[in-house]
Amino acid sequence: MADQNGFPALKNDRLLRAARGEVVDQVPVWVMRQAGRYLPEFREERAKCDFFTMCQTPALACKITLQPLDRFALDAAIIFSDILVIPQALGMQVEMRPGEGPVFPSPLSVPDDLAKLASPGDVCSKLQYVFDALTLTRKELQGKAVLIGFSGAPWTIMAYMIEGKGSKTMSNAKRWLYRYPEASHKLLKIITDATVSYLVAQVKAGAQVLQVFESHAEHLGPYLFQEFALPYLKQICDEVKEGVIKLGLPDIPMIVFPKGGHYALKDLAALKYEVIGIDWTVDPFLARQLVGPNKTLQGNLDPCALYADEEYIDKAVKEMLSKFGVDRYIANLGHGMYPDMEPQHVSTFINAVHKYSKT
Numbered sequence: 001m002a003d004q005n006g007f008p009a010l011k012n013d014r015l016l017r018a019a020r021g022e023v024v025d026q027v028p029v030w031v032m033r034q035a036g037r038y039l040p041e042f043r044e045e046r047a048k049c050d051f052f053t054m055c056q057t058p059a060l061a062c063k064i065t066l067q068p069l070d071r072f073a074l075d076a077a078i079i080f081s082d083i084l085v086i087p088q089a090l091g092m093q094v095e096m097r098p099g100e101g102p103v104f105p106s107p108l109s110v111p112d113d114l115a116k117l118a119s120p121g122d123v124c125s126k127l128q129y130v131f132d133a134l135t136l137t138r139k140e141l142q143g144k145a146v147l148i149g150f151s152g153a154p155w156t157i158m159a160y161m162i163e164g165k166g167s168k169t170m171s172n173a174k175r176w177l178y179r180y181p182e183a184s185h186k187l188l189k190i191i192t193d194a195t196v197s198y199l200v201a202q203v204k205a206g207a208q209v210l211q212v213f214e215s216h217a218e219h220l221g222p223y224l225f226q227e228f229a230l231p232y233l234k235q236i237c238d239e240v241k242e243g244v245i246k247l248g249l250p251d252i253p254m255i256v257f258p259k260g261g262h263y264a265l266k267d268l269a270a271l272k273y274e275v276i277g278i279d280w281t282v283d284p285f286l287a288r289q290l291v292g293p294n295k296t297l298q299g300n301l302d303p304c305a306l307y308a309d310e311e312y313i314d315k316a317v318k319e320m321l322s323k324f325g326v327d328r329y330i331a332n333l334g335h336g337m338y339p340d341m342e343p344q345h346v347s348t349f350i351n352a353v354h355k356y357s358k359t
């Protein structure tokens with residue numbers, strides 16, 4: 001049986017239900033970086049191929065997206081790609097160096113560099129491979145789990161475009177905020193406009209949920225966040241929802257994940273994102289108090305808890321569920337997994353969520 005868009009009918013809508021605040025039979029669970037180097041079957045593919053070539057090859061991106069679903073009872077798949085495909089589509093070169101992570105050989109250095117960027121209106125024509133991967137994966141999933149599309153949030157993407165690689169302090173990117181506030185807003189607007197059309201096109205291609213990663217929220221603090229992050233996160237949510245409706249597609253849940261952004265939870269709760277992801281440094285009771293009863297929370301086991309033995313993981317999940325409760329909750333880690341983690345421990349995590357949350 002196919003749905004009205006020709007995709008296989010959804011047999012597991014737990015995550016959609018939880019996002020909308022509806023009753024679920026079990027708490028839905030997925031894991032950030034669930035497709036990645038901790039899986040030997042991923043490493044086997046990665047050994048043969050450059051990271052971005054993998055992203056750009058829909059059949060391969062689909063295969064990798066589905067690898068963790070073959071092993072674990074996950075309630076969602078997240079499309080195999082990267083947040084840095086947006087800077088690439090804006091004309092910047094990005095390399096993924098093993099052991100080092102992403103590197104931009106020529107990062108933005110001064111406001112005049114903005115003139116070198118492509119128009120945000122052109123990004124979707126360069127990202128057809130992501131849309132093709134989503135459409136193929138949605139079909140191959142056979143409705144077993146929902147398919148999550150994603151993007152980086154504008155500040156997080158801006159930080160990479162200026163730093164050119166990971167940074168402990170983000171001082172180059174923050175220098176722009178203090179020294180070139182106008183150019184910073186110009187850049188954030190370019191990224192926002194590109195991201196809005198990119199996310200709408202992801203929904204058109206088959207994404208059933210969208211997550212926006214504000215992975216570098218911790219560097220901003222409440223004042224910079226108010227000025228340089230919140231307005232753009234709002235614009236993305238408002239305009240993506242509007243764009244999806246304009247295309248005659250059903251409204252889909254959106255998740256915002258402000259890593260290190262505990263100070264922003266109350267402000268984020270005023271936006272239209274249905275789900276707010278929290279990292280492991282935030283107490284679930286405090287998060288609930290800050291976001292109120294009408295948002296779904298996602299998170300937040302310390303990823304490093306997966307280094308513990310299985311008995312500990314089982315207990316930690318039980319405790320986590322007792323704090324979040326089973327309503328308006330999606331279980332996850334508080335950030336992505338690391339390459340040296342054991343697949344068996346991911347299985348323990350996922351099974352414990354389902355075991356302790358059966359209603």
Ligand SMILES: Cc1c2[nH]c(c1CCC(=O)O)Cc1[nH]c(c(CCC(=O)O)c1C)Cc1[nH]c(c(CCC(=O)O)c1C)Cc1[nH]c(c(C)c1CCC(=O)O)C2
Pocket residue numbers: 031032033034035036037046051078079080081082083084096097098099100101102150166213215259336
């Ligand atoms: C900041 C960020 C990036 N990319 C992403 C974020 C936001 C999430 C977060 O905060 O971690 C998002 C991302 N990156 C990747 C996914 C795929 C889906 C999934 O989560 O399973 C997703 C959702 C694959 C990936 N992205 C990357 C890998 C490993 C690359 C490799 O194989 O060499 C994978 C599987 C590389 C990457 N990509 C990025 C970094 C900093 C790195 C290096 C760090 C690392 O190696 O884990 C940028």
